[in-house]
Amino acid sequence: ELGLINGRLVDMNENVVTMEDRGHQFGDGVYEVTKVYNGKCFALRPHLERLYQSLRAIRIPATYTFEELVQFHEALIKESGIKEGAIYLQITRGAAPRVHPFPEQVVPCLTMSIRPSGPVKQELRDNGVNIILIPDERWLRCDIKSLNLLSNVLGKQQAKEAGCYEAVMVRGDYVTEGTSSNFFVVKDGVIWTHPATNLILKGITRTIVLERLAKELDLTILEKAFDVSFVKGASEAFLTGTSTEIMPVVSIDGKMVNAGIVGPITRKLQDAYTQLINDECGR
Ligand code: PLP
Numbered sequence: 502e503l504g505l506i507n508g509r510l511v512d513m514n515e516n517v518v519t520m521e522d523r524g525h526q527f528g529d530g531v532y533e534v535t536k537v538y539n540g541k542c543f544a545l546r547p548h549l550e551r552l553y554q555s556l557r558a559i560r561i562p563a564t565y566t567f568e569e570l571v572q573f574h575e576a577l578i579k580e581s582g583i584k585e586g587a588i589y590l591q592i593t594r595g596a597a598p599r600v601h602p603f604p605e606q607v608v609p610c611l612t613m614s615i616r617p618s619g620p621v622k623q624e625l626r627d628n629g630v631n632i633i634l635i636p637d638e639r640w641l642r643c644d645i646k647s648l649n650l651l652s653n654v655l656g657k658q659q660a661k662e663a664g665c666y667e668a669v670m671v672r673g674d675y676v677t678e679g680t681s682s683n684f685f686v687v688k689d690g691v692i693w694t695h696p697a698t699n700l701i702l703k704g705i706t707r708t709i710v711l712e713r714l715a716k717e718l719d720l721t722i723l724e725k726a727f728d729v730s731f732v733k734g735a736s737e738a739f740l741t742g743t744s745t746e747i748m749p750v751v752s753i754d755g756k757m758v759n760a761g762i763v764g765p766i767t768r769k770l771q772d773a774y775t776q777l778i779n780d781e782c783g784r
Pocket of ligand 1: 679680707741
């Protein structure tokens with residue numbers, strides 16, 4: 502497995518990050534994950550645009566240009582020879598003796614890695630997954646793709662221990678998103694998802710569904726918050742995410758959605774998303 506630190510290719514097992522990096526000590530950084538299909542990074546531009554937004558939000562200076570970041574992604578793909586995989590990128594505020602405020606003259610630290618990853622399991626794509634609902638205990642800037650993922654980690658572990666694929670979070674009366682995915686439901690032919698406020702991450706896959714696929718397929722989609730009882734009465738539900746792609750949900754807290762059958766709107770979106778990947782990445 503291949504890594505890259507501040508633009509230099511390294512073996513992932515090499516010790517390259519300093520102990521006092523603020524990513525370790527404070528979670529003081531941001532990240533992105535992109536998928537590689539057929540040796541090409543899918544939707545890299547919007548991912549990098551979101552990265553710059555996250556950096557701005559936590560006031561880490563952008564020390565690499567867009568073109569450089571594109572080159573680093575291409576170098577990792579080329580040098581690793583990986584055709585189907587995922588690239589992880591993080592930028593921390595950098596290393597300095599541990600104090601809470603931003604140290605003066607601290608230099609941001611960029612690390613990246615590439616790993617092979619197979620296609621989403623066909624069985625899950627075809628038959629859907631089970632999810633649980635859990636309280637959303639995160640901070641109020643979920644729109645920033647920050648390294649502080651403790652709630653997400655605990656939630657995903659809870660899902661795993663319940664034999665579920667994902668935990669979807671509920672803040673007050675409203676359903677927000679999954680621990681590493683956005684959440685959608687279909688009711689009376691209309692697709693609903695939480696608006697892109699500070700309470701969710703504005704997923705790239707979510708945006709593709711909203712701005713491209715739903716339009717292409719002439720589907721009605723609403724960015725409007727909904728509650729748990731609304732979810733329980735939904736005719737379809739699905740998750741979206743870079744790694745998750747479009748994943749049908751067939752049971753919520755042990756209760757079947759649409760008698761456990763994947764619905765037609767979810768199916769159409771799944772097919773259109775695969776088609777888009779194939780078109781963009783020349784598969
Ligand atoms: N919501 C959260 C909390 C996430 O961590 C992620 C991605 O991992 C998503 C949503 C989906 O975002 P994207 O489609 O950009 O991968």
